[in-house]
Amino acid sequence: MNFWRNTITGILLVLLLLTVSTGNAETRIRCASTTSTQNSGLFEYILPLFEKDTGIKVDVIAVGTGAALELGRRGDVDVVLVHAKDDELRMLRQGWFVNRHDVMYNDFVIVGPPEDPAGIRSLQTAVDAFRRIAERNTKFISRGDNSGTHKKELSIWKAAGINPEGKKWYLQVGQGMAKTLRIAANLRAYTLTDRGTYLSLVDRERLGLKILLEGDPLLFNQYGVMAVNPERYPHVKYKEAMTFINWLISDRGQKAIASFRDARGNQLFHPNAD
Numbered sequence: 089m090n091f092w093r094n095t096i097t098g099i100l101l102v103l104l105l106l107t108v109s110t111g112n113a114e115t116r117i118r119c120a121s122t123t124s125t126q127n128s129g130l131f132e133y134i135l136p137l138f139e140k141d142t143g144i145k146v147d148v149i150a151v152g153t154g155a156a157l158e159l160g161r162r163g164d165v166d167v168v169l170v171h172a173k174d175d176e177l178r179m180l181r182q183g184w185f186v187n188r189h190d191v192m193y194n195d196f197v198i199v200g201p202p203e204d205p206a207g208i209r210s211l212q213t214a215v216d217a218f219r220r221i222a223e224r225n226t227k228f229i230s231r232g233d234n235s236g237t238h239k240k241e242l243s244i245w246k247a248a249g250i251n252p253e254g255k256k257w258y259l260q261v262g263q264g265m266a267k268t269l270r271i272a273a274n275l276r277a278y279t280l281t282d283r284g285t286y287l288s289l290v291d292r293e294r295l296g297l298k299i300l301l302e303g304d305p306l307l308f309n310q311y312g313v314m315a316v317n318p319e320r321y322p323h324v325k326y327k328e329a330m331t332f333i334n335w336l337i338s339d340r341g342q343k344a345i346a347s348f349r350d351a352r353g354n355q356l357f358h359p360n361a362d
Contacts, residue, residue, distance in 0.1 A: 116145045117328045118165040120157075122236060123264035125169060125311070126150035128284035128356050134344045138335050144328050152235025152264070160185060160314075163321030167329040169313045169336075171236035171282075176312050187330065188314035189337050192345050192357040196240055196307040199269070199286060199297040200278035208278075214304045218248045225257045227277035231268050232260025236309075241280045244306065273297050282309055284356035291351060311357070313337075337361035 125131055126148060135146050149159060153170040160168040161184045169191065170176060180188050198208065198217050206226040208217040221228050230252075231238040245252055252258040261271055265285040272279040273295045283302075289295055313333050318326035335341045342359035350356055 117325050118147050119167045120149045120159040120165040121169040123150050124282045124285045127266045128288045133348045137344050152233040154234030160316050166325045167315050171311045173310050185314040186317045190362045191311050191313050192359045193310045194283050194357050195309050197283050197299045198301040200300050201276040202298045209300045214244050214306050215248045217301045218244050222250050227257050229272040229277045229279040230260045232262045287350045
């Protein structure tokens with residue numbers, strides 16, 4: 089009799105614990121995004137606000153845009169936030185993703201040592217700056233990682249009519265933006281960077297790099313968000329991913345992005361949800 093009483097009590101206790109555990113279980117989604125959104129501190133700022141509003145936690149996988157899109161294409165994440173609009177739209181048409189929206193923008197800048205050995209500070213366009221760097225065989229550090237920044241860099245070289253592959257002054261490091269900036273600083277070299285990551289590091293780490301060219305319309309940097317297609321991958325958390333997307337493009341999310349500042353008070357991303 090005691091045996092059955094103890095057994096039933098044990099089963100009831102297990103069921104109670106399972107009920108409590110299930111009731112307290114967190115809802116989590118996986119977001120593949122860029123190193124720039126992570127390194128700048130944007131996610132650290134906005135995700136607690138999103139979690140407070142919705143109860144959904146977001147686990148960010150910060151990689152280059154190419155790798156982030158591939159994670160989405162394989163169904164390994166629920167949502168992506170990246171910055172390579174042509175590639176995003178192509179993969180949207182192919183059916184890997186759904187419900188893409190512009191979210192925010194900033195810009196790319198060309199940075200280098202303050203002494204500016206290639207003399208690009210007086211130039212007006214990124215194409216002319218890249219040509220000058222190549223003509224003077226001045227060190228240039230490329231991310232070389234198929235990221236959105238790398239794709240933009242390659243498009244500028246193409247527009248300049250230059251193939252830098254194999255040149256002694258051209259170094260591809262296969263790293264994220266923060267590490268690429270550190271390497272450029274150590275080698276007294278030029279690189280292309282998003283403004284947000286640069287501003288988040290320049291004071292904190294005393295990089296010793298200066299913005300030498302900015303303001304060219306070619307350097308516009310659009311970020312977009314889209315959900316992994318649940319018809320391709322039924323296991324993804326599509327409903328929660330759409331809650332995240334809708335929050336980002338809502339007044340609440342857009343105001344959160346606009347209010348994010350670096351230590352100097354600079355606005356690093358500008359909301360422009362469609």
